[in-house]
Amino acid sequence: MRDEAAALISWYDRHARVMPWRCPPHSGARPDPYRIWLSEVMLQQTTVAAVRAYFLRFTERWPTVTALAQAQDAAVMAEWAGLGYYARARNLLKCARAVAQDHAGQFPQSYEGLLTLPGIGPYTAAAVAAIAFDQPATVVDGNVERVMARLFNVQTPLPQAKPELTALASSLTPTDRPGDYAQAVMDLGATICTPRNPACGLCPLRPFCAAQAAGTQADLPRKSPKPEKPTRQGTLWLARHPDGRWLVEQRGPKGLLGGMLGFPGTGWDKSTGAPPVIANWQDMGKVRHTFTHFHADMTVLAATTEAPPDHGMFQAINPDDLPTLMRKAYDLASSTLLPR
Incomplete structure (x- = not known):
């Protein structure tokens, strides 16, 4: 084991974050592959603070991968509402059903085997292989990229630097306790080697850090400028029945907010259409929501x-079961349509 990895694992033994899906170091317990996989899918492009409550609800309702595989699509999508990136929830169900049907409810233990499952890419496969099965797989997320860029003073900007940073991360991955090491690097990036104002004085890797020695740590990792997100204009129609029900539709299984319940609309998802019902529509104003690749400015009409x-x-x-865009429109319209 390289000195850097040994120093990091020693630090992790003392400072590991407490997570509902983790087993503390030296506890003797083995992580549940289902809980590790579920947490990693939820954590993609989402913060730990946002994920905790969702994870606890999911695992209380569906405590095993087999239980999740048997869940109704609509129930899972409703529990996912608010976490965003809804393709993750659809892939979650596909993967759970593949594990239940094709692998007798047991996750493959190897990186290569995990990659055969639907919805699992290189990052998730490496994370599950390392953390759940203690395989020496190299786990690289944004935190790990930042740690590697600073540790080795890599000046190449992201995303061009990804292959170089992955190779450097691989060179440090130990065969002894690779799961704890993977979590240690991510914890270090989340708590010490942060994007702004890294706490170098507390860092166990400071003696090895080329960027800290050169005084460049605050500038790394460098990033190529991102193109500006386009803005799409659209309309959402919120019709409320006098008995309190709302006019909603189930979106198709693919595309934006696929499989989710929502209000009829047009424009934001490149669709066209007319109001879903003849009514005296009132203009409530606009809501904005940012998707991965664009902003949506939506006019909310209500009746x-x-x-x-x-x-x-x-x-x-x-x-609470609505995706965030629809919840924003609901909050705007209901302030007028609902009785006070």
């Missing part, structure tokens, strides 16, 4: 009506 819709159906909804 109370008993007219039968051309598409969609009136039904009772729990606003």
Whole structure:
């Protein structure tokens, strides 16, 4: 084991973050592959603070991968509402069902075997292999890239530097306790080697850090400028029945917010269409929501009506089950349509 890895694992033994999906170092317990996989999928492009409550609800409702595989799509999508990047939830179900049907409810233990599962890419496969099965797989996320860029003073900007940073991370991955090492690097990036104002004085890798020695740590990793996100204009129609039900529709399984419950709309997802029902529509104003590749500026039109819709159906909804864009529109419209 290289000195850098040994120093980092020693630090992790004392300072490991407490997570509901983790087993503390030297506890003697083995991590549950299902919980590790679920947490890694949830944590993609989402903070630990945001994921905790979702993870606990999911694992209470579906404590095993087999239980999740048997869940209704709509129930899983409703529990996922608010976490964003809804393709992750659809892939979650595909993967759980593949594990249940093709692997007798047991996750493959190797990196290569995990890659055969739907929705699992190189990062997730490496994370599950290392953390759940203690395989010497190299786990590289944004935290790890930042640590490697500073440790080796890599000046190549991201994303061009990804192959170089992955190779450097691989050179440090030990065969002894690779799961703890993978979590240690991520913890270091999240708590010490942070994007701004890294706490170099507390860092166990300071004696080895080329960027700290050169005084460049605050400038790394360098990043190529991102192209500006385009803005799409659109409309959402929120129709409320006098009995309190709302006009909603189930979105198709693919594309933006696939499989989710939402209000009829047009424009933001490149669709075209007319109001779903004849009504006295009132302009409530606009809401903005940012997706991965674009901003959506949505005009919210609302009405109370008993007219039968051309598409969609009136039904009772729990606003907490709506994706964030739809919840923003609901909050805006309900302030006027709901009785005070």
